[in-house]
């Protein structure tokens with residue numbers, strides 16, 4: 641079998657006259673954590689639903705674990721774990737009862753042993769008798785993840801699993817994702833958080849239904865071909881206004897008392913930044929371009945204003 645867990649080509653999904661997914665091709669290697677990023681409404685959820693066989697594409701083809709996403713959709717549903725954005729648990733059941741219920745749905749034979757294993761794997765043992773409704777957001781997500789991998793899927797699709805969860809709980813959640821990946825699970829995860837994108841082996845960026853760029857974080861940043869300066873000190877507000885109005889400057893973003901200044905033409909940006917720094921008594925220094933800068937540049941290229 642190929643080492644590709646997910647391979648889709650030219651996927652198109654329309655809702656009426658709206659094209660939610662527009663000729664998307666994507667490959668995810670086995671055991672890889674692939675990030676799926678893009679503005680709201682750019683087509684991430686729809687693409688995931690097509691990949692797991694819940695929606696039939698209008699055009700295009702694809703395989704997951706060698707299974708055809710159109711023909712083998714019923715088998716696919718058993719091979720894939722899918723955590724939706726609003727994954728719901730039974731709030732008036734305990735953690736353990738929720739897991740036992742899910743194990744029953746999947747027709748798992750030795751439910752007690754499997755549930756015990758899942759409780760331990762996700763650090764939920766101490767909370768096994770707690771009502772799911774009383775868990776914090778982070779623990780609810782861990783329980784949801786636990787439910788989604790109960791049937792030991794080889795591919796896991798996670799749709800914004802950590803939205804609204806605090807940083808500590810997000811970190812714990814990502815430890816689980818990495819653990820599952822080390823065990824050989826392939827993960828496709830959508831997120832709006834840049835730090836989460838950086839935890840992925842590769843990322844895919846979609847805008848207005850079109851896949852704009854795929855690659856490692858370094859490759860994606862390099863593809864944006866941007867130059868970045870940090871400007872600080874002096875009359876910083878005046879510097880910000882001048883830089884914003886400058887034709888050779890593409891982005892100006894304040895981070896505390898520092899301006900993050902980005903441009904496509906390194907030479908012209910250098911000239912612009914140095915002139916403004918000198919006029920306003922500020923200091924300017926070259927800096928690394930961030931993933932966020934790169935994404936904003938890609939959105940600029942597609943005319944999507946939803947970022």
Ligand SMILES: Nc1ncnc2c1ncn2[C@@H]1O[C@H](COP(=O)(O)OP(=O)(O)OP(=O)(O)O)[C@@H](O)[C@H]1O
Nearest residue numbers: 655658659660678679680681682683684685686687
């Ligand atoms: N069942 C549906 N019927 C009609 N339009 C839909 C349906 N599902 C999605 N859409 C539209 O398709 C587009 C893509 O939506 P989708 O939910 O896939 O985006 P997304 O990238 O997951 O967004 P978000 O980050 O907000 O979750 C949106 O314009 C959405 O309104």
